[in-house]
Every structure is written in C-alpha cells, then in structure tokens.
Amino acid sequence: MDKVVDWFSIFWQESAEGTGTYAYTLLLGLQLTLEISVIAAVVAFVMGSIVGVCRTLPSPLARRLSGGYVEFFRNIPLLVQLFLWYFVLPELLPRDIGMWLKQVPYSNFYTAAFGLGLFTSARVAVQLSAAITSMPRGQKLAATALGLTTRQSYTSVLLPMAYRIVFPPLTSELLNLIKNSSVALTIGVAELTQSARNMDSYTFQTFQAFTAATLIYLALNILVTMVMRRIEHGVAVPGMLVAK
Amino acid sequence: MNTAATTPNSAAKQSSGVPVIEMIGVSKWYTPEFQVLDSCSTSVQKGEVVVVCGPSGSGKSTLIKCVNALEPFQQGDIFVEGVKVNDRATDLPKLRSRIGMVFQNFELFPHLTIMENLTLAQRKVLKRGKDEADAKARKLLQRVGLSDQAPKYPGQLSGGQQQRVAIARALAMDPVAMLFDEPTSALDPEMVSEVLDVMVELAREGMTMMVVTHEMGFARKVADRVIFMDLGAIVEDVPTEDFFGSPRSERAQLFLSKILSH
Ligand SMILES: Nc1ncnc2c1ncn2[C@@H]1O[C@H](COP(=O)(O)OP(=O)(O)O)[C@@H](O)[C@H]1O
Ligand SMILES: [Mg+2]
Numbered sequence: 001m002d003k004v005v006d007w008f009s010i011f012w013q014e015s016a017e018g019t020g021t022y023a024y025t026l027l028l029g030l031q032l033t034l035e036i037s038v039i040a041a042v043v044a045f046v047m048g049s050i051v052g053v054c055r056t057l058p059s060p061l062a063r064r065l066s067g068g069y070v071e072f073f074r075n076i077p078l079l080v081q082l083f084l085w086y087f088v089l090p091e092l093l094p095r096d097i098g099m100w101l102k103q104v105p106y107s108n109f110y111t112a113a114f115g116l117g118l119f120t121s122a123r124v125a126v127q128l129s130a131a132i133t134s135m136p137r138g139q140k141l142a143a144t145a146l147g148l149t150t151r152q153s154y155t156s157v158l159l160p161m162a163y164r165i166v167f168p169p170l171t172s173e174l175l176n177l178i179k180n181s182s183v184a185l186t187i188g189v190a191e192l193t194q195s196a197r198n199m200d201s202y203t204f205q206t207f208q209a210f211t212a213a214t215l216i217y218l219a220l221n222i223l224v225t226m227v228m229r230r231i232e233h234g235v236a237v238p239g240m241l242v243a244k
Numbered sequence: 245m246n247t248a249a250t251t252p253n254s255a256a257k258q259s260s261g262v263p264v265i266e267m268i269g270v271s272k273w274y275t276p277e278f279q280v281l282d283s284c285s286t287s288v289q290k291g292e293v294v295v296v297c298g299p300s301g302s303g304k305s306t307l308i309k310c311v312n313a314l315e316p317f318q319q320g321d322i323f324v325e326g327v328k329v330n331d332r333a334t335d336l337p338k339l340r341s342r343i344g345m346v347f348q349n350f351e352l353f354p355h356l357t358i359m360e361n362l363t364l365a366q367r368k369v370l371k372r373g374k375d376e377a378d379a380k381a382r383k384l385l386q387r388v389g390l391s392d393q394a395p396k397y398p399g400q401l402s403g404g405q406q407q408r409v410a411i412a413r414a415l416a417m418d419p420v421a422m423l424f425d426e427p428t429s430a431l432d433p434e435m436v437s438e439v440l441d442v443m444v445e446l447a448r449e450g451m452t453m454m455v456v457t458h459e460m461g462f463a464r465k466v467a468d469r470v471i472f473m474d475l476g477a478i479v480e481d482v483p484t485e486d487f488f489g490s491p492r493s494e495r496a497q498l499f500l501s502k503i504l505s506h
Pocket of ligand 1: 274280298299300301302303304305306307
C-alpha cells in the first residue's frame with residue numbers, strides 16, 4: 001500500500017514552476033490541449049466543408065482552387081506547416097504587420113490551433129467530397145428538377161446525407177486531431193505532452209509523468225469516441241443501414 | 245381499334261395554341277466525336293400524353309432531361325409554354341419547378357420523411373407556408389393511396405410506394421407538364437401496375453405528359469402519340485394507333501417485335 005502511495009505522491013508535490021502541484025500542471029496542459037482541439041476542430045469542419053463542396057461543384061475555377069488548397073495542406077508535414085505560420089509568415093509579410101503578428105498575445109497558441117485546423121481541413125474536405133460524389137447522381141438531379149438552386153440542393157439534400165456518410169471517418173479525424181495537437185509544444189505551447197515533459201525534467205519521474213499523460217489521452221479519446229457514436233446513432237436515418 | 249376511345253380529344257389538343265413543350269432541331273454532343281441527340285424536333289400540346297421509346301442508349305433520357313435543362317445542348321431550341329429553355333436570361337429554377345420529373349430510381353431524399361419530401365420544394369421554391377404545403381402534400385398522398393405513410397422515411401417503403409411518393413412530390417409543385425424517365429423499370433414486376441395505375445389516372449385527368457417507357461400496354465391505353473428514337477434521332481413521331489398498327493421504319497418494327505414478344 002505504501003508503495004502505491006509513494007508512486008502517486010509525486011503528483012501532489014508542489015511543482016518547480018511554483019504554480020501548484022504537478023497534477024495541476026498536467027490539468028493545465030489538458031486544458032490547453034482541449035482548447036486547441038476545439039478551435040482546430042471548428043476550423044477543420046468549416047473550412048473542410050467549404051473546400052469539400054467546392055471540389056464537387058461544376059465550376060472549373062472552384063475545383064482548381066479547392067484542389068490546390070487540398071494539395072498544399074495535405075502534402076506538407078504538420079510540423080513544417082506550424083513552423084511556416086509561426087516563424088516564416090511574419091517575415092514574409094510587410095514589416096509592420098509582421099511585427100504586430102509577433103506581439104499578438106498567445107500567438108503560439110492561436111498558430112497551433114489554426115494551423116492544426118487548416119491541416120485537418122484538407123483531410124475533411126477530401127472525405128466530404130468523396131461522400132458527396134458517392135451519392136447517386138439522381139439525387140442532385142431530382143433536387144434541381146424540383147427547382148432548388150445549387151445552394152439549396154447542397155444544404156437541403158446533398159450535405160445532410162453526405163455528413164451522415166462521412167461521420168465515421170470524421171470521428172477518426174477528430175481523434176487524430178486531438179493527438180496531433182501535441183505538436184503545439186514545438187512552438188512553446190505547454191499543452192498536455194509538454195506538461196508531462198516539464199514534470200519529467202524537474203522530477204526525473206519519467207514513468208509517472210508519461211503514464212499519466214498516456215492515460216489522460218486515452219480517456220479523452222475514448223470519451224470522444226463514445227460521444228461521436230451516440231451522435232451517429234442519433235442522426236441515423238430510419239430504414240437505412242448503420243454500423244452497430 | 246377504336247380511335248376515338250384511345251385519343252378522346254386529340255383534335256382539340258392539336259389546335260390549342262402554344263404547345264406546352266416544343267423542341268426544334270435539338271442536337272447534343274458529349275464529345276466532338278460523340279453526338280447523343282441528332283436534330284430532334286417534336287412538340288407536346290396541353291393535355292397530350294406522348295410516350296418515348298427506343299433501344300437502350302438511343303438518347304431517350306437525354307432528350308427529356310433537355311426539356312427542363314438538366315442536360316445542356318449545343319444546337320436547336322426548346323420552349324416550355326413559350327419560354328426558351330436555352331436562354332441565359334431564363335430563370336431556370338423557376339422554369340424547372342413548373343415541370344414535374346419522375347426518375348427510374350425514384351430519387352426520394354432518404355433523410356427526409358415522406359411528408360418532408362413532398363413539402364421541401366413547395367416551401368423553398370414556391371415559398372408556400374407550412375400549413376399550405378402540408379395540406380397539399382396530404383391531399384396528394386391520399387391521391388396516390390399513401391396517406392398512412394406520411395411520417396415514414398423512404399427507406400421504409402417498397403419500391404412501388406416510393407415511386408408513387410415521387411409522383412406525388414412532383415405533382416405538389418402544380419406542374420404544367422410531367423416528365424417520366426422509365427418510371428417502372430427499377431420495380432419488381434408485382435409493383436409495376438400500382439405505379440402505372442397512378443399514371444393512367446393522371447393522364448385521364450388531362451395532365452400533359454412525356455413518358456419514356458417500354459410499357460407498351462400503357463402506351464396503347466393512354467398515349468396520344470408515340471415517339472420512337474434510335475441512335476439519338478427521332479425516327480417516328482406518330483399517333484399511337486399508327487405506331488402499333490404499322491410502324492413505318494424497319495427499326496421500329498424490329499424494336500416492337502422484341503418488346504412485345506416478352
Ligand atoms: N454523362 C454522359 N457522358 C457521356 N456519355 C453519356 C452520358 N450520359 C449518357 N451518355 C451516353 O449517351 C447515350 C444516350 O444515353 P441515354 O439518353 O441515357 O439513353 P437511353 O435513355 O435511351 O437509354 C448512351 O450511349 C450513353 O452511354
Ligand atoms: Mg434512359
């Protein structure tokens with residue numbers, strides 16, 4: 001019993017940073033991980049939807065632009081993208097804007113959140129456009145024949161089904177996004193992984209620090225999976241097959 | 245055959261002014277080498293029922309999809325009640341909302357209830373209020389014998405029921421004409437007649453219809469004219485009794501003998 005208490009005791013020690021216990025350090029890290037993930041997920045969903053729809057429009061311009069977007073964000077490593085936004089972009093912009101950007105409070109946090117969101121949006125776009133194209137061509141024709149405009153056809157007919165089709169892959173994109181949020185540490189955001197590293201470097205309790213981080217990521221992703229499955233079943237269309 | 249009985253008022257239909265649908269020399273190419281429609285001309289008067297038949301791949305679907313501009317075409321003109329379809333200034337959504345279309349695979353919207361399938365376009369395109377759209381939908385569901393299915397989803401209905409809903413959905417827009425593209429081809433044999441019955445009734449009530457079908461019984465019963473297509477061209481466009489009595493072209497004779505021997 002004492003062994004176990006010993007093992008855990010490190011979490012209740014005051015941290016060397018002087019901001020509370022190490023458990024508290026890890027929770028602050030979790031909070032940042034969650035905040036980055038939520039912002040990134042919203043960006044990924046909104047941009048992924050817009051770009052995904054553009055990939056299916058008849059307009060060659062829309063297709064070309066959305067195609068370029070996808071190739072850019074999908075083919076450059078996430079880490080390199082973050083460095084591009086954080087270190088390179090301010091240098092490329094006019095001096096004043098660049099200086100201002102560098103001084104925006106929490107710029108590393110926002111860079112990580114939006115950078116991760118844009119990276120993931122390319123993947124969402126590909127999934128969504130594949131779902132739209134996989135629907136029978138007659139659906140769009142039927143909507144058009146009834147007099148619906150292209151916009152109405154998408155919002156009332158194509159997208160409601162496409163989002164249902166794409167729901168399972170979107171769930172795994174969300175899980176990937178949460179895991180990928182750890183790259184934020186490379187630009188100095190003390191999210192969960194970085195918090196575990198901090199704890200490790202101050203206490204040399206490597207095993208405890210990373211076991212704790214592992215369990216928190218695991219619990220978080222299991223929770224997300226369960227919630228997403230709930231939603232998936234909630235929006236399932238009666239009379240159509242859904243994976244149990 | 246009693247001509248007067250099959251085409252009760254065809255004389256009146258032929259002389260009633262502006263045709264509902266008029267096609268003049270319509271040609272369409274998918275690629276410069278592949279011509280799918282070859283100067284097709286025909287017209288459909290108010291209240292007329294025209295059956296379009298011909299071998300698979302002859303361009304029947306493409307032809308009727310040109311009527312409501314679901315397919316673009318490169319040559320010729322199409323008018324719907326005098327409005328030019330192939331005119332950039334034409335409000336296509338509005339024009340399309342005045343032409344009902346029924347597809348081979350029903351194409352109901354699977355995530356919407358039967359009721360919502362019938363009211364969606366009424367509300368979004370015709371801007372009808374909820375009560376008016378609902379009342380219209382209920383009336384039409386009753387007419388196709390599916391009142392009790394209103395709260396269900398398309399996936400919970402049989403093919404024949406789905407196609408009847410699709411007809412009701414098109415009628416809910418108060419169309420001036422109805423286009424059918426092989427409405428019974430995807431159905432199990434035992435469900436064909438329930439859909440044909442609805443279409444026969446519609447024809448008898450005076451709906452203007454252009455029907456792509458191989459159901460020659462239906463054609464005999466209600467069609468005023470039969471159009472026979474082959475290789476993208478309209479080969480015959482004749483009164484029904486003439487078509488079945490003595491098709492002029494060899495290709496039509498061959499086609500009929502194949503169809504009727506089944
Ligand atoms: N989107 C398309 N692109 C190229 N060819 C097409 C397309 N749609 C149809 N076709 C071709 O055009 C011809 C006529 O098709 P269709 O109008 O569907 O014939 P039908 O309805 O009489 O069977 C066929 O040879 C078909 O393969
Ligand atoms: Mg066809």
